[in-house]
Amino acid sequence: MAAAAEAVGEEVEAARWAEEEEERKEGLRRRRYGLVEYRALPGYLRDNEYILRHYRCEWPLPQVLLSAFSIHNETLNVWTHLIGFFIFLVLTIYTATKVPNVVDLQSLQHLPDVLRKADLHKIQTELVACLPSLPHLSDLQKMKDELKSSWNSIEVLPSLSRWHLLELVSSCLPHRFTHSNETSLSVLQSMKEDIANLIAPQLIRPIPRWPFFAFLGGAMFCLLASSTCHLLSCHSRRLAYIMLRLDYAGIAALIATSFYPPVYYSFMCYPFFCNLYLSLITMLGVATIAFSLLPVFQNPEFRTIRACLFFGMGASGVIPVIHKLILFWHQPEALHTTGYEVLMGLFYGIGALVYATRVPERWMPGKFDIAGHSHQLFHVLVVAGAYTHYHAGLVYLKWRNLQGC
Incomplete structure (x- = not known):
């Protein structure tokens, strides 16, 4: 038994x-x-x-890649920044192909009608007569010779800006037409900026656009790195470590390159401050990326420190913005760009706060597993902030294209 x-x-x-x-x-x-x-x-x-x-x-990696098209708690984290990447890719192509040709085109739409009302030969003669009174006379002498022969054969000159042309047309020609009838003077006044904008693109080299494209490149790198990180990190410990390092580097790159357009275009006429601010933000970005490579930086208990580090890096931009306002307080473009930059800072700041505090899922755990949790909100705010900064960059380009130094 x-x-x-x-x-x-x-x-x-x-x-x-x-x-x-x-x-x-x-x-x-x-x-x-x-x-x-x-x-x-x-x-x-x-x-x-x-x-x-x-x-x-x-x-397995094939399953991970296919999971981009399935529902899980990282689906929206992947797509919010992947869609943002494609948005900025389109913006980059548009900027490279269209923006140099569309700056202030609206002000030229009525130019043919204005020119039909004006005595173009007389305007040409008076413009040539004004040239000896302008600065950079040695450079302008070539333009004078060309103007005498043909209005349409002006060659590129390196040191003339639209701002100089506006000064030329607005200060010289009206003075010389003081004794003309009021109709001619009115027509001349209405076409001052139109003439300057018409001939300026033939006279100057476009201002450097590398700071703007550096920002666009930083934005695309950040968005693509983030999307890739959220898609692939679940594969293995090693891949998760690599992807998180890449993600943090992308955030630092976006913040650093966001400084390039406002700093460069605000202080392009002040080389010392331009180089100083660009060097400082570049070194701060490199230091942040280096710190993010430390293994301990990945731990969840460092979440708040990560957010504060990136937030502090962005907050350092307050100094050049204030400096810009002091230098150009009388320029509407300075106020316009500052408004965009404040809005961008709000988007980034609120995003960092949401990321650090884990709102709203901390209030109702399990209710926002698929959609609506803090990291998804953070992603949307980052794209909104970068898009706002893109519009600020367009204002900077138009400002410097029209005014120069």
Whole structure:
């Protein structure tokens, strides 16, 4: 009896062991190919304890790539920045192909009608007569010679800006037409800026656009790196480590390159301050990227420190903005660009605050697992801030194209 009972016990134990092994294998299959809860995650994937379900965990790479088109708690994190990347790719192509040709085109739409009312030969004669009174006479002498021969054969001159042309047309020609009838003077006044904008593109080289394209490149790098990080980090510990480093580097690159257009175009006529501010923000960006490479920087307890570091890096831009306002307080473009920059700062600042405090999921854990949690809101605010800064860059380009130094 004892032997029979022992045999039965062994069979029961073997059956229980086989059942447990099957459950373990099933759990492993689910862990690799299905969505799991927060408590089933390994330590390196645990970041937000208020998001409870719908995690991918150590999936094979093909499954990870295909998961971009399935529903889980990273789906919107992937697509909010991937769509942002394509938006900025289109903006970059548009800027490279269209912006140099569309600056102030609206002011030229009525130019043919204005010219039909004016005595173009007389305007040309008076413009040539004004040239000896202008600065940079040695450079302008070539323009004078060309104007005498043909209005349309003006060659490129390196040191003349639209601002000089506006001074020429607005200060010289009206004075010379003082004794003309009021109709001619009125027509001349109405076409001052039109003539300047018409001939200026033929007289000057466009201002450097590399700071603007540096910002666009930084934005695209940040958005693509972030999207890739959220898609691939669930594959393995090693890949998660690499992707997070890339993500932090992208954030630092976006913040640093966002400084380039406002600093360069605000202080392009003040080389010392231009080089000083550009050097400082570049060094701060490199230091932030270097610090983000430290393994300890990835730990969840450093979440607030990460947010504060990036926020502080962005807040350092207050200094050149104030300096710009002091130098150009009388220029409407300075106020216009500052308004865009304040709005951009608000988007970034609120995004950093939401990211650090984990709002709203901390108020209702598990309710925002798929949509609406803090990281998704942070992504949307980053794209909004970068898009706002793009419009500020367009104002800077138009300002410097029209005024020069």
